[in-house]
Structure formats: structure tokens, C-alpha cells
Amino acid sequence: MFRSLLASAVIGLAITGPLSAQDWVIDAQASSVTAETRVFGQAAEAEFETFSADIVFDPQDLENASISARVSAASGSMSNREYQSALVSRDGLAPDQHDEIVFISDEIVAAGDGYEARGQLTLKGETRDAVLPFTVEIENGRAVAQGTLEIVRADFGVGSSSWSEVAPSVTVRLHIEADAG
Numbered sequence: 001m002f003r004s005l006l007a008s009a010v011i012g013l014a015i016t017g018p019l020s021a022q023d024w025v026i027d028a029q030a031s032s033v034t035a036e037t038r039v040f041g042q043a044a045e046a047e048f049e050t051f052s053a054d055i056v057f058d059p060q061d062l063e064n065a066s067i068s069a070r071v072s073a074a075s076g077s078m079s080n081r082e083y084q085s086a087l088v089s090r091d092g093l094a095p096d097q098h099d100e101i102v103f104i105s106d107e108i109v110a111a112g113d114g115y116e117a118r119g120q121l122t123l124k125g126e127t128r129d130a131v132l133p134f135t136v137e138i139e140n141g142r143a144v145a146q147g148t149l150e151i152v153r154a155d156f157g158v159g160s161s162s163w164s165e166v167a168p169s170v171t172v173r174l175h176i177e178a179d180a181g
Contacts, residue, residue, distance in 0.1 A: 023181035024055040024143060030177040033071055037153075038167040044083055050075035055178065057108065059115075065108040067117050071101040091160040098124045103132070123156040134174070141180040148173050 050072035074095035121130035134147030
């Protein structure tokens with residue numbers, strides 16, 4: 001669930017590379033945003049089909065890098081019907097009231113073998129600080145980025161007392177492919 005949120009952020013971050021002051025255009029068909037948690041001790045994954053990002057990135061000019069990513073909350077799907085119903089319920093992502101999950105970077109910094117996009121994540125009307133670590137490989141004007149973000153669902157009001165068998169955290173995984181714009 002939240003994976004997609006983080007995935008959107010990573011999408012924006014994933015489009016970074018050794019090109020100067022470059023805008024990036026996401027290849028949605030080659031990219032994915034997923035969220036994984038555990039329910040009754042078993043892995044449960046949601047995939048988000050609709051996402052976008054405005055990305056400007058130059059590893060030599062991180063001061064001017066930015067990411068503004070959006071994921072459609074209603075586009076999340078799970079193979080288990082009961083979990084799918086919970087995902088889009090009022091206690092879940094509540095897409096009827098909060099149609100988008102949004103990540104907007106405040107800064108992008110080099111970190112370890114990759115980067116971190118630091119900014120604000122908004123889900124279900126709740127905004128929290130978020131740090132999205134990611135790696136990027138760029139070749140021939142094509143960027144491939146991978147990122148993973150752990151979020152605590154209660155921080156965003158996702159879940160209820162009936163969700164006691166759902167793990168408290170969600171891992172958002174991003175695989176983003178983008179072309180220089």
C-alpha cells in the first residue's frame with residue numbers, strides 16, 4: 001500500500017543520472033511500484049498501475065534536483081479479494097476521499113552507493129517526512145532506478161483495530177525506467 005507511495009518517490013529519484021540538468025520521462029510500461037506487508041504472517045503485495053513523476057536530476061548539481069511523484073491510490077490491486085477490499089476501504093487507502101499518494105522532494109543527496117530523496121510523503125491526508133534511498137544506472141539516455149522504503153502505516157492512518165493481523169510496516173519497492181527528456 002505505502003510501497004506505492006514510496007515507489008512514486010523513488011520513481012522520481014530513480015531517474016537520476018550523469019546527465020546535466022536533465023528532465024526525465026518515466027517509461028510506465030517498464031516501471032513498477034509495489035507495496036508489501038505481512039498478513040497472518042504471510043507476504044501480501046499490492047501493485048500500483050497508475051503513477052507519474054516530474055523529475056529533474058543532475059548528479060553534478062544535486063542542489064537543483066527535484067522530484068514530484070504521484071500514485072493513484074485507486075490503482076492499487078491485490079490478488080486476494082478480501083485484501084483488495086481492505087486496501088481500497090475507508091480504513092485502507094480511502095481513494096474516494098484521497099485519490100493520490102504524493103511525494104515531493106525537499107532535497108536529493110548522495111548517500112553511500114546511491115542517493116536519498118528527502119522530502120514529504122502525503123497519504124490519506126497525512127503528511128510526514130520521508131527519506132527514499134535509491135540507486136540509479138544510466139546508459140544511452142536511459143535510467144534504471146531501484147528503491148525501497150519502509151513506512152509505518154499507522155503514521156498515515158491506514159488500518160483499524162480489525163487489522164491486528166497486518167504487520168505495522170509496509171515496504172514500498174520501486175523499479176523505475178526513464179528516458180532523458
